[in-house]
Amino acid sequence: MTNLLQKINSPADLRLLSRHQLAPLADELRQYVIDSVSKTGGHLSSNLGTVELTLALHYVFNTPEDRLIWDVGHQTYPHKILTGRRDRMHTLRQWEGISGFPRRDESEYDTFGTAHSSTSISAALGMALAARTKGEDRHAVAIIGDGSMTAGMAFEALNNAGVHEDINLLVVLNDNDMSISPPVGALNRYLARLMSGKFYAAARNVGKSVLPSPVLELAKRFEEHAKGMLVPATMFEEFGFNYIGPIDGHDLESLIPTLQNIRQLKGPQFLHVVTKKGQGYKLAEADPVLYHGPGKFNPAEGIKPSTSAKQTYTQVFGQWLCDMAASDQKLVGITPAMREGSGMVEFEKQFPKRYYDVGIAEQHAVTFAAGLACEGLKPVVAIYSTFLQRAYDQLIHDVALQNLDVTFALDRAGLVGADGATHAGNYDIAYLRCIPNMVVMAASDENECRQMLTTGYNYPGPAAIRYPRGAGIGVKPETELSSLIIGKGEVRREGNKIAILAFGSMLQASLQAADVLDATVANMRFIKPLDVELLKTLADSHDVLVTVEEGCKMGGAGSAVAEALAEAGICKPLLILGLPDKFIDHGDPALLLSQCGLDSNGIVQAIRERFKLSATATPAQAA
Ligand SMILES: Cc1ncc(C[n+]2csc(CCOP(=O)(O)OP(=O)(O)O)c2C)c(N)n1
Ligand SMILES: CC(=O)[C@@H](O)[C@H](O)COP(=O)(O)O
Ligand SMILES: [Mg+2]
CATH class of the missing domain: 3.40.50.970 (Thiamin diphosphate (ThDP)-binding fold, Pyr/PP domains)
Incomplete structure (x- = not known):
């Protein structure tokens, strides 16, 4: 790390820098992002595209008092680095490490948890209106990408926001002409027309000099009037926003004065910035899709094709x-x-x-x-x-x-x-x-x-x-297109006293556990309709039943089994294994499964504990 970045432990430090120091800082920050993501894996292209925008926002706005709400939040690594988490970037997306998305419990600068897209404008509007209600003079800024802008929810929020003329709300549209893959739809075409300048372009009443407020208001009204006569208003103006842009989102000399001026305007503001996904790392610029969310890689060599012999479920589907x-x-x-x-x-x-x-x-x-x-x-x-x-x-x-x-x-x-x-x-x-x-x-x-x-x-x-994320177990799919009988499971292992009813991805761990316990294992296949005949047979011929699923226990497949047993008037000890009633953090999937007791050891242990079996005893002996 070079000189500037290591001195920045919060945005307050950033604001002590002079404007001419920001461009070299941006270079350091970009390099830091590349280095860390190459070691941890994570979202790369989007973060490289938001380096200057992040610097400019924290430089101009009084964060965390002013609220930044990052849509999706997959572009917040520069934000995390600038807000006191630089030294934790090596833990990104790992168990007990920092999250790949903003989280309110991680930092006061993460004002709203995101990861599913298109929520930022709604949340920012809520915060802006709350500030008005409480008489607090602060800003709410939503930063949303062109891809995320396509969701209905973003438009529901614009529609709602545009009527509140006296709020401190800024929407920054980060337009890199990309979603994960190339963007689709009419909105994308519209943004391209805005960018090409054919429709309406130019940094207008802001970005040059700051006029005293009443003069500015007048100028703005005049300009809008004139604009209305000459060219149609942008769609965002029709929604009640003051549209500014498009401006170059990598040019700090244009970003900073524009944001400084916008900060003085009341009412819903809409800033359209143009950025490049992957900016500053040639391989990501050339293939932003490949570098959207890579695993670990060597930055000098770039991402190498996977050599795994196993197919992923995604490939099977494709x-x-x-x-x-x-x-x-x-x-x-x-x-x-x-x-x-x-x-x-x-x-x-x-x-x-x-x-x-x-x-x-x-x-x-x-x-x-x-x-x-x-x-x-x-x-x-x-x-x-x-x-x-x-x-x-x-x-x-x-x-x-x-x-x-x-x-x-x-x-x-x-x-x-x-x-x-x-x-x-x-x-x-x-x-x-x-x-x-x-x-x-x-x-x-x-x-x-x-x-x-x-x-x-x-x-x-x-x-x-x-079907789960990632590789399967190594079974080669047949070439035929054959169907299963709906509602029929199969017995995969005959055992004694204990019947494990496995659902989907939990079959392998259940089979391994069954080898230890000499249990029967059924591959249930269908959650609905449930194979009630098989269930009754297993209940008849075993002392205890155990269900295992990689899904929430509450209301899941185990619950379906419990309901079916109750319906049939069968009273049988039943252990339901699945994901607990809590949100499970990021981390290695195998580790997470084992922490939830959903590996073979966990299944064995849970069965032994529930039915009070010693390492050698059978359930019947225990009863
Ligand atoms: C509701 C929802 N659907 C899909 C996704 C998956 N997703 C994450 S980022 C992304 C593309 C977002 O594009 P954009 O907002 O333009 O950001 P960029 O990746 O270009 O930085 C998608 C589809 C998501 N996070 N949330
Ligand atoms: C941010 C987002 O929603 C996507 O980029 C997501 O992280 C992709 O996940 P996969 O890697 O499982 O496709
Ligand atoms: Mg985009």
Whole structure:
């Protein structure tokens, strides 16, 4: 580290620097980000793009008194480094280390927890109105990317904010012309027109000199009037914001005076800055998609292709999608802005007319699928478990209630690791199984994942297939497109007295635990409909039942088993193992699973404790 950055332990230190020191500081900060992310993994391209913007915001605004709310928050590493966490960057996204996203419990500078996109304007408006209500003179600044701006929620907030003329609210649109992958949709085209200057451009009443307030107001009104006559107002002005920009988001000489001037204006302000994803690291500039969220890498060499022999579940899905699309013209694939993460790159290449990236718009994605299904097409919505939470009403009201034929490929089900609690897919079993008409499956290996996708696809109603992040167990999927019998599980190991009912990703750990305990193991496959016949048989022939799932215990698959037993009037000792009723932080997935007791040792231990077994005793002896 060179001279300047090591002296910055808070934004107050930053504000002691002269303006000409900021550009060299930006270089140091950028290098620090590259060095740390290359050692820990994390979000890189977006952070390289926000170095100058972060410096300028902390330089001009009186943080933490003034509130910065970072949308998604995957671009907050420069912010973390400047706000006293420089020396903890080596712990980023690791167990007991700092989070990859802003967290209120991590720093007073993290004024709002984010990670799911498009919440920043709503939160900032809430803070701005709270300041007004409490008579506090401070600013709320939402920093939102062009990709995140596409979500309905961002527009709901603009719509609400624009009528409050006397609030200290600034929305900074960080426009790098990228989402994770290239941006989509009409808003992107509109922003491109704004940037190209054809529509309306130029730094206007701010960014030059600061006029005394009443004069400025007059000038502003005059300008708006004149502008209204000459060119149409920008969309953001129609929403009630004062639109400023576009300006170069890497040029501190333009950013700082512009922000200083905006800070003196009352009412909703909208600053459009243009940045480059990956700025300052050539490899990331050339391929911002690859460097969006890399693992560890050598900065001199860049990211090397994976050499893992095992396929990821995402790859299994991607291959299945192409195969099924080749065999059925009716298939259409939908992603809400997660083409790479959901394994749809190849599908887009092979079937461009049947591929829809709808932007960050999960609610729309689901209702859009419902519309397609009404007309006889067969939509497959590829979506992370955590992001489907956004579209819960659409799932119930638009899809399930009408029993429409939509297949949900639910990636990242269960713990995801480094992204932590915000991205963990812990709730889908509980939130899906209570919806009438739904079929819900959990894959225990790669081939079963493929079979379940086919099963869900062939089922003429709504079906969800959940599978975890990362590599499978090394099973090569068959080439056929074969279905499973809906609602049927299978016994994978015959044992004595203890029956373990494993759901999805927990099958392997359950089999290992069963070897220690000589237990029976059933691969239940279906959460809904549950294989009640198999359950009754296992209850008849065993002393105790144990369910294991990588999902929240409350309302999950174990609860489904308990309900089915009660319904059948079967009274049998039942142990439900799953994720506890608390948010689980970031960390290595295997470590997190073991802390939750969901590895083979944990399962053995929990069974022994619950049924009071010694290391050698059987449940019957204990009873
Ligand atoms: C609700 C939701 N859907 C999807 C995502 C996944 N996601 C994270 S960042 C991102 C792209 C955001 O684009 P933008 O706001 O322009 O920021 P940039 O990556 O360009 O810096 C997406 C789709 C998310 N975090 N939240
Ligand atoms: C910030 C965000 O939401 C995404 O970038 C997410 O971190 C991607 O997760 P995966 O790495 O599991 O695709
Ligand atoms: Mg962007």
